[in-house]
Amino acid sequence: MSFKYSILFILLLYFIAGxxxxxxxxxxxxxxxxxxxxxxxxxxxxxxLCISPVLIYFIIFGGVKNxxxxxxxxxxxPWFYGLFTALAIAAIVIVIGHFTRYRPSLIWSTSAVxxxxxxxxxxxxxxxxxxxxxxxxxxxxxxxxxxxQNHSMTAxxxxxxxxxESRSYFQPPFYPAETIALRTVLKKETQNRLMHDRWPxxxxxxxxxxxxxxxxxxxxxxxxxxxxxxxxxxPAFIHKALLKTRVRTRRMPISLYYKAMLSELSPELNMxxxxxxLSFYNDYPHKGNLPIWHKLFFEYPDSIESIxxxxxxxxxxxxxxxxxxxxxxxxxGLDMIEKQSANIASAxxxxxxxxxxKPQTTVITEFELKRIKRKLEYLRxxxxxxxxxxxxxSRQLLAQFILLNPHDPFFKLHLDxxxxxxxxxxPIIDNILLSQTMLIPDIVLxxxxxxxxxxxxxxxxxxxxxxxxxxxxxxxxxxxHGLSDTEKEKYLTEAKEDLRNFLKNHPDSIFAEQADEKxxxxxxx
Numbered sequence: 001m002s003f004k005y006s007i008l009f010i011l012l013l014y015f016i017a018g019x020x021x022x023x024x025x026x027x028x029x030x031x032x033x034x035x036x037x038x039x040x041x042x043x044x045x046x047x048x049l050c051i052s053p054v055l056i057y058f059i060i061f062g063g064v065k066n067x068x069x070x071x072x073x074x075x076x077x078p079w080f081y082g083l084f085t086a087l088a089i090a091a092i093v094i095v096i097g098h099f100t101r102y103r104p105s106l107i108w109s110t111s112a113v114x115x116x117x118x119x120x121x122x123x124x125x126x127x128x129x130x131x132x133x134x135x136x137x138x139x140x141x142x143x144x145x146x147x148x149q150n151h152s153m154t155a156x157x158x159x160x161x162x163x164x165e166s167r168s169y170f171q172p173p174f175y176p177a178e179t180i181a182l183r184t185v186l187k188k189e190t191q192n193r194l195m196h197d198r199w200p201x202x203x204x205x206x207x208x209x210x211x212x213x214x215x216x217x218x219x220x221x222x223x224x225x226x227x228x229x230x231x232x233x234x235p236a237f238i239h240k241a242l243l244k245t246r247v248r249t250r251r252m253p254i255s256l257y258y259k260a261m262l263s264e265l266s267p268e269l270n271m272x273x274x275x276x277x278l279s280f281y282n283d284y285p286h287k288g289n290l291p292i293w294h295k296l297f298f299e300y301p302d303s304i305e306s307i308x309x310x311x312x313x314x315x316x317x318x319x320x321x322x323x324x325x326x327x328x329x330x331x332x333g334l335d336m337i338e339k340q341s342a343n344i345a346s347a348x349x350x351x352x353x354x355x356x357x358k359p360q361t362t363v364i365t366e367f368e369l370k371r372i373k374r375k376l377e378y379l380r381x382x383x384x385x386x387x388x389x390x391x392x393x394s395r396q397l398l399a400q401f402i403l404l405n406p407h408d409p410f411f412k413l414h415l416d417x418x419x420x421x422x423x424x425x426x427p428i429i430d431n432i433l434l435s436q437t438m439l440i441p442d443i444v445l446x447x448x449x450x451x452x453x454x455x456x457x458x459x460x461x462x463x464x465x466x467x468x469x470x471x472x473x474x475x476x477x478x479x480x481h482g483l484s485d486t487e488k489e490k491y492l493t494e495a496k497e498d499l500r501n502f503l504k505n506h507p508d509s510i511f512a513e514q515a516d517e518k519x520x521x522x523x524x525x
Contacts (some may be wrong), residue, residue, distance in 0.1 A: 006030035017128055025057040089114050129248035136225040137255045140218050142262040147214040153276045156206060169202050173336040191269045195216045222259045242361040253303035254363050260292040269409050284405045285312035304340055304362040307333045311375050319403040321395050323383045330380045337373050383459055389427040398428050412439055430462025447473040471498035496522055
């Protein structure tokens with residue numbers, strides 16, 4: 001056997017498949033087969049022994065990680081199946097060669113037939129796009145990245161306040177000399193800088209807080225799947241054909257969804273000042289990220305991920321006073337959620353114990369569907385005829401209210417300004433007052449004010465929501481506040497009664513399903 005015939009396949013594994021470890025194993029196996037180190041009379045035994053480097057590679061790297069021993073053992077079944085398939089093909093080639101005295105034309109034609117069949121099956125079933133997806137997309141879900149989880153800023157702020165270098169930097173009268181006052185000023189300065197996605201110069205950023213670098217790194221990983229670079233040796237028509245494969249097309253909605261959700265991630269600056277915690281949010285649609293959502297919506301309109309794109313587009317359409325177009329998108333999204341929920345209900349109940357499972361067609365879970373459904377229903381309810389009013393000013397104020405970012409440090413000021421413009425007779429006065437009430441830091445006072453708001457606007461959507469929020473706050477007080485057993489029991493009883501009354505008086509409310517879920521989890525006595 002000649003070694004030169006294996007060079008092409010080794011290069012394909014290294015450059016096209018991006019698997020240098022397997023390429024090295026095949027290189028060793030090919031070299032062993034070409035040098036014929038074992039002079040067995042049986043060529044078949046020689047083939048089996050020479051293929052051992054590839055087998056060792058799969059034994060080391062082919063097993064599933066972090067599972068029990070049975071699942072780990074069964075995870076090698078595909079690799080052994082591939083080995084036996086290769087040995088079966090080798091046996092067929094040897095049998096044909098034995099009767100034809102190893103005529104090259106027959107061996108080449110037999111191998112070519114198997115190769116073509118393998119390529120067709122592989123391309124239609126998985127192809128290399130699935131490998132790219134697993135490498136660049138699947139393991140880079142923004143929700144699982146540690147840099148975007150909650151991080152305490154207390155230790156870092158302590159170092160900044162008490163460090164010897166910091167004292168020389170924070171000189172009076174530019175900074176207060178008293179420690180508590182200095183701490184407050186530094187948190188506000190950090191908040192202001194992070195509004196522009198930058199840390200202050202005096203802040204020594206720990207590795208866990210370097211979310212900007214991680215965000216840029218993930219976006220680069222996503223681009224390797226979304227817009228892979230063409231290798232110099234690859235013809236342009238082959239590169240374009242690979243970009244349009246069925247597997248890559250099937251994975252594109254998830255890739256665009258991850259990219260868009262990552263781009264939406266922003267630091268929660270109010271919590272940084274109030275609780276010295278760096279957290280992130282992505283539930284507000286920033287206008288700068290609309291092009292990604294547009295692409296997901298227009299190019300993959302039937303994907304489950306496009307439901308999120310519909311909500312974010314409808315949000316900005318409502319902010320542009322295009323309320324009818326927004327309602328159309330909302331209704332489309334709700335219809336898609338209903339169909340997907342029916343599909344989930346009819347699917348097998350539990351596949352967690354299975355070793356081999358089909359890849360998920362979407363990353364939107366049943367829980368995420370409920371979350372999106374609530375957002376769509378809330379927006380549709382907000383832009384309903386009750387809040388639109390009969391004049392242009394009412395529509396403008398509603399559009400401005402919708403676009404307000406509740407995570408903005410200036411959110412309260414924007415609400416105050418909007419309240420002054422609206423006046424007491426505005427259709428959205430109850431919604432503005434509700435948003436202001438939800439900003440009250442004292443949970444007990446907030447619960448009381450919500451009750452007052454519900455009494456003042458009993459039939460308005462803001463008053464109805466206030467009733468639901470009041471019941472939820474009573475549950476929070478019952479669970480978290482250090483009250484006596486008698487007071488806790490009082491809040492629990494009132495919360496259950498409020499939820500029952502809410503379901504009785506507002507069975508068609510968008511919050512009725514949540515109220516029923518909360519009520520079902522509470523103790524009976």
